[in-house]
Amino acid sequence: xxxxxxxxxxxxxxxxxxxxxxxxxxxxxxxxxxxxxxxxxxxxxxxxxxxxxxxxxxxxxxxxxxxxxxxxxxxxxxxxxxxxxxxxxxxxxxxxxxxxxxxxxxxxxxxxxxxxxxxxxxxxxxxxxxxxxxxxxxxxxxxxxxxxxxxxxxxxxxxxxxxxxxxxxxxxxxxxxxxxxxxxxxxxxxxxxxxxxxxxxxxxxxxxxxxxxxxxxxxxxxxxxxxxxxxxxxxxxxxxxxxxxxxxxxxxxxxxxxxxxxxxxxxxxxxxxxxxxxxxxxxxxxxxxxxxxxxxxxxxxxxxxxxxxxxxxxxxxxxxxxxxx
Amino acid sequence: xxxxxxxxxxxxxxxxxxxxxxxxxxxxxxxxxxxxxxxxxxxxxxxxxxxxxxxxxxxxxxxxxxxxxxxxxxxxxxxxxxxxxxxxxxxxxxxxxxxxxxxxxxxxxxxxxxxxxxxxxxxxxxxxxxxxxxxxxxxxxxxxxxxxxxxxxxxxxxxxxxxxxxxxxxxxxxxxxxxxxxxxxxxxxxxxxxxxxxxxxxxxxxxxxxxxxxxxxxxxxxxxxxxxxxxxxxxxxxxxxxxxxxxxxxxxxxxxxxxxxxxxxxxxx
Numbered sequence: 001x002x003x004x005x006x007x008x009x010x011x012x013x014x015x016x017x018x019x020x021x022x023x024x025x026x027x028x029x030x031x032x033x034x035x036x037x038x039x040x041x042x043x044x045x046x047x048x049x050x051x052x053x054x055x056x057x058x059x060x061x062x063x064x065x066x067x068x069x070x071x072x073x074x075x076x077x078x079x080x081x082x083x084x085x086x087x088x089x090x091x092x093x094x095x096x097x098x099x100x101x102x103x104x105x106x107x108x109x110x111x112x113x114x115x116x117x118x119x120x121x122x123x124x125x126x127x128x129x130x131x132x133x134x135x136x137x138x139x140x141x142x143x144x145x146x147x148x149x150x151x152x153x154x155x156x157x158x159x160x161x162x163x164x165x166x167x168x169x170x171x172x173x174x175x176x177x178x179x180x181x182x183x184x185x186x187x188x189x190x191x192x193x194x195x196x197x198x199x200x201x202x203x204x205x206x207x208x209x210x211x212x213x214x215x216x217x218x219x220x221x222x223x224x225x226x227x228x229x230x231x232x233x234x235x236x237x238x239x240x241x242x243x244x245x246x247x248x249x250x251x252x253x254x255x256x257x258x259x260x261x262x263x264x265x266x267x268x269x270x271x272x273x274x275x276x277x278x279x280x281x282x283x284x285x286x287x288x289x290x291x292x293x294x295x296x297x298x299x300x301x302x303x304x305x306x307x308x309x310x311x312x313x314x315x316x317x318x319x320x321x322x323x324x325x
Numbered sequence: 326x327x328x329x330x331x332x333x334x335x336x337x338x339x340x341x342x343x344x345x346x347x348x349x350x351x352x353x354x355x356x357x358x359x360x361x362x363x364x365x366x367x368x369x370x371x372x373x374x375x376x377x378x379x380x381x382x383x384x385x386x387x388x389x390x391x392x393x394x395x396x397x398x399x400x401x402x403x404x405x406x407x408x409x410x411x412x413x414x415x416x417x418x419x420x421x422x423x424x425x426x427x428x429x430x431x432x433x434x435x436x437x438x439x440x441x442x443x444x445x446x447x448x449x450x451x452x453x454x455x456x457x458x459x460x461x462x463x464x465x466x467x468x469x470x471x472x473x474x475x476x477x478x479x480x481x482x483x484x485x486x487x488x489x490x491x492x493x494x495x496x497x498x499x500x501x502x503x504x505x506x507x508x509x510x511x512x513x514x515x516x517x518x519x520x521x522x523x524x525x526x527x528x529x530x531x532x533x534x535x536x537x538x539x540x541x542x543x544x545x546x547x548x549x550x551x552x553x554x555x556x557x558x559x560x561x562x563x564x565x566x567x568x569x570x571x572x573x574x575x576x577x578x579x580x581x582x583x584x585x586x587x588x589x590x591x592x593x594x
Contacts, residue, residue: 039378039398062412062460081458091455103444106377107416107464114413126421127464130493130505132449153506162506192378192398193411249400311404 015183016236020048020285023207023235030055032172033078035113035203038063039194041246044239044286045175045209049073051280060171062106062195066090069099070272076100078169080109087266102150103133108166110195115168116202124163129153134164174203177242178227179250181210182218185233188225191249200228209239211251224317239286241302244293252305257297330571332518333477333589334579335543338571340429340475340516341368347427349373349382351420351465354397356475357429359579359588360516362393367578373407375425377415377461381408393582397461416461420468423508428469430462434487435476437536437557438501439494439513439524441466442487449489459491466492467507478517478554485557495524495535502530519543519551521568525560541566 018026028034028049036046038061049057050071057074059065064079070090082101084090094101104112107127115123128134134151152165176196178189187208189196200206206228213236219226242248245258265271283289294301330338337356341363344350352361352374365372366387373382376397383394385405394402403409419425432441433456443462447453466472472494476482494513496502502509509529515522521541526533538560542548544567552559571579583589 079458081460083457085455085457094455095451101458103458105416105459105463106412106461107420110412111417126506127416127467129467129507130490130496130502131463131467132490133463135490190409191400191403192376192380192409194378194398195412197411198413247400249403307400 013184016185016230016233017183017213018235018237020045020209020237020239021052023237024048024052024054027205027207027234028052028054028057028173028175031057033058033060033169034068035171035174035176035199036061036065037174037176037194037196037199039192040176040178040189040196041243041248042175042177042207042209043244043246044242044289045177045207045237047280047286047289049175050276060109060169061199062109066266070266071276074099076102078102078104078109080104080106084263084266087263089267089269089272104166106195108164109169110198112166112169113195113198113202115166116170117198120168122165122167124154124156124165126163128164129162169202171199171203173205173207174200175207175209176200177209177211177239177248179211179248180214180219180225181208181212181233181236182214182216182230183236184216185228185230185236186216186219186226187228187230187233187236188219189227190225193227197227201232206233207235207237208233209237209242211240211242211248213238222317222319241290241305242286244289244305247305250307250309252302253307255293255297255305257301258293330576331589332543334571334576335568336475336477336516336518337579337589338363338575339521339541339543339568340364340473341575342568343473343514343516343521344427344429345369345372347372347471349375349425349427351415351425351428351469352376352394352397353428353430353462353465354460355431356588357431357473358396359393359583360475361429362390362582363575363578366390366582367575373425375415375419376402377412377464378402379408379410379412379415380406381410381415381419382406390582392584393588395587412461416464416468420464423468423470425469427471427473428465429473429475430465430492431475432462432492434482434484435474435515436484436487436494438496438498439472439474439515439535439537440487440490440496441474441492441494442489444489444491446481446488452488463492466494469510470508471511472513474513474515476515476517478519478551480554480556483517483555495526495530498535499526499530499532501535514540519546519554520548523562536560538562539565541568543568544570 068074340360345368434442445452
């Protein structure tokens, strides 16, 4: 009997559920570019990557985290907004050449993902025209906006209008946190999407962490909910509060306590190392992070982040195709 | 009218008044979120309030709104929205596709030709300040039909030429937007803590000097005092007007929407 070649993971229908440790160990490799979604923050997965000290990564997100460069896990950040970049320590090391930032914009990163998802080599935009991002005067810059071979002002082959050619982005792996996923990897994110759909669709491998694992029938009964279908997904991890310290629409708010402590700690290398020792290396997994959270911020403090969930669609849609009896 | 208000509050209230006549607005991070919320809830309930993560026409029951969105992705924006999509929708189809009338932005620096800088201050190869980045600021400044910029008037923020041009206004002057491949834009405004500025160009950047002109002052803030804060010889409009101080209702709503305060906490802007 002939077996057709397959790039699928495991036998068809096998559960893709696994631990964060196993998903990261198996699907995030040294040297990878990693899409970490904004609005769908996979913070628990990012911390697992940090815990395993992967090397030479390139995190990509419109709103990017500086954790992995600071920890020596990443050489370069591709982002439109590097959260925490105001840290004097981060800046000093950036301009000392320890890591680089490729600066784009929210729109251009989303479009570069779209080009990657569609298998195109580049995509045109009219954003960035007239800016110093596309000005030769600023290149080469060793540590920032590496524009010369990244962005190019070209003329439309049709009307001759100027456009910026953006190279496609195809991350090696995506780590995204969603509200619901099932064991097949079908994943539903709701709330402002940012770049999450195109980032996922552009990525070669996909790890989904989900607040809840729902039975397989749930999302297949309402496929309009699905952000990425399971046949594109490699691993599913069940991680309650997996976006913490960020929020997740319809589940919990951002933890202002934890964010304040985190950004305060970023100001110095000592402060940062202390945070890493406590929250990442000091915790075996995200369950341990949550236990530590309650220990530090008070019993019941996680529950206080929960949001009121009484709002539901006034009239759910219905599907159908058979002639009505 | 109320005598007890700060210059920051005056700036945000005046920005709300300038935003309100539009039908649709792209609302950038920071103070624009607060000013556009006041414009919507106090002056123009039909204003379509949109953000870059893909929220289209946020239209909640005002009685439910206990704070202005704390960012472009605050889930409060999902409540009553006509549409929730993504950045390709908002920054691609709505902005680049010319579906919105106005963008409201803020930045670290603004210059004589209305260019903004949200990336770094100082020498680009070794800057004094490295900001997080431009996010959607560049996209909106390039692509929006009109821009209102909300900026505290401080010497470090109003500069003759931005140290990094992340977000184009009129770039180097007349004709520069078109030469760069961008559409004309305007009338643009800069709403500051000390007055409101327009730009000397009748056609969105093709002709005129394209430089900043003081067009509206605030109570007890004469044009000469504003000009003294600006590092280039500031032009003052012949028909300059004085804005009314914030009303009690404007201030009440502003303070209700900014509990804490978060947006106007001392030292933030």
